Amino acid sequence: xxxxxxxxxxxxxxxxxxxxxxxxxxxxxxxxxxxxxxxxxxxxxxxxxxxxxxxxxxxxxxxxxxxxxxxxxxxxxxxxxxxxxxxxxxxxxxxxxxxxxxxxxxxxxxxxxxxxxxxxxxxxxxxxxxxxxx
Numbered sequence: 001x002x003x004x005x006x007x008x009x010x011x012x013x014x015x016x017x018x019x020x021x022x023x024x025x026x027x028x029x030x031x032x033x034x035x036x037x038x039x040x041x042x043x044x045x046x047x048x049x050x051x052x053x054x055x056x057x058x059x060x061x062x063x064x065x066x067x068x069x070x071x072x073x074x075x076x077x078x079x080x081x082x083x084x085x086x087x088x089x090x091x092x093x094x095x096x097x098x099x100x101x102x103x104x105x106x107x108x109x110x111x112x113x114x115x116x117x118x119x120x121x122x123x124x125x126x127x128x129x130x131x132x133x134x
């Protein structure tokens with residue numbers, strides 16, 4: 001359901017992740033090696049799931065518990081990718097602002113996912129409260 005605020009947060013997070021991949025295609029690995037996401041198959045799979053995941057979660061509006069769990073998995077995956085990028089950034093001899101931009105994209109992506117999770121939780125609490133009244 002598009003009229004719910006968590007749907008807006010999830011769509012915005014998918015757009016942000018997709019635009020981040022388009023404008024900043026290179027990511028840092030543990031070894032501070034700069035690699036394009038489409039050159040490394042595991043990274044490609046993770047980024048496609050991180051981009052398509054929020055859109056898929058929007059269509060699970062009838063099952064809020066599954067939405068909540070999948071959203072948490074997306075947050076955990078983002079934290080892992082973010083940590084890998086930060087470790088690579090710390091190991092760089094010559095740090096550059098261009099390497100900082102994907103980290104900010106991950107940060108805003110996680111922020112939107114957390115806000116969506118709070119909205120999903122609020123909806124679930126509202127439904128449970130109305131079920132108690134009946």
